[in-house]
Amino acid sequence: MLDAIEACGTELLSRYEPLLNVFSQRARLVPFALGGSRMKIVIPGGTGQVGTILRRALAAAGHDVVILTRRPVRDRDVHWDAETLGPWAKEIDGSDVVINLAGRSVNCRYTPDNLRAMMDSRVHSARVVGEAVAAAVRPPRVWLQMSTATVYAHRFDAPNDEVTGVLGGTEPGVPGYWAYSVEIAKAWERAQEQTETPHTRKVSMRAAMVMSPDRGGVFDVLLRLVHLGLGGPVAGGGQYVSWIYDRDFVRAVEFLTDRDDLAGPVNLAAPVPVPQRTFMRVLRAALGVPVGLPATKWMAELGAFALRSDTELLLKSRRVVPGRLLEAGFAFDFPQWPEAADDLVRRLRGGPGSTM
Secondary structure, rough: OOOHHHHHHHHHHHHHHHHHHHHHHHHHHOOOOOHHOOOOEEEEEEOOHHHHHHHHHHHHHHOEEEEEEOOOOOOOOEEOOOOOOOHHHHHHOOOEEEEEEEOOOOOOOHHHHHHHHHHHHHHHHHOOOOOOOHHHOOOOOOEEEEEEEEOOOOOOOOOOOOOOEOOOOOOOOOOOOOOHHHHHHHHHHHHHHHHOOOOOOEEEEEHHHHHHOOOHHHHHHHHHHHHOOOOEEEOOOEEEEOOOEEHHHHHHHHHHOOOOOOOOOEEEOOOEEEEEEHHHHHHHHOOOOOOOOOHHHHHHHHHHOOOOOOOOHHHHHOOOOOHHHHHHHOOOOOOOOOHHHHHHHHHHHHOOOOOO
């Protein structure tokens, strides 16, 4: 069965490959530049891994990047509480782009209290950002709202795109609390959708795991597992891993900002998700680690408990593809995991062009 699953991934790649090749050639000729002028970009909740990636890239491109955070420590950090309107709202008034990333980290035990905190932090922050956008005299032209690929169903049979994808919450044979994770994602998107912003285009970014060599991110966690000899298949390894290379994520954000014809849910994921056993095998090869011990489901539960994390992050099959991005002409520099893993390891080790 697992071999058949991997064959499906190969078939999916062959279907998209001609399109990817054409778009890749165009991308090398026409780089994205957020409209070609300096912009003011406000990033609520921009102190985490994804926010750090965006801040670094967008500031390096010459844009004025403002981070809304509970604990300002750097220049252009502005305090907010992520729940109520305050002086921070003047940063949104007159800005060009808002990229809301705010929400409690999912890297925790999925206890009832933590799940409620995930829900509240996402919904409250999205709602108050919407209030600031709606009240602005000069509202931003686009509001990109972070969402998650977790909104889709746990499945192996077919990929989930924005049109034909199946939303989760009713799958048989999975833990009941997985449905609550889906409800969090739906409520997160609904908070943006229900806000009246007639002069601001709204995009909900259903993002897969963003892979970067930065410390503390998901790729860093995977590296530690591999170096400990634990980078083998988990519970058979047939569940799909959806991912996106960090620089492709930044370029997708730029693309969505520039394209006035794109609104609503957009999947931010590489076009070729792979089974977890393949994903880890490729990563081990990139690192030069020959062996990764397999883990049963109960072993994964023990490991997640020790790491204060949750097995949904390991066991849910997120087979997500970027249908709308590909149809709109976006070109992935790294559509396949082997090349992406090699490049991430090279950057981690300080190879040529290792900086963002």
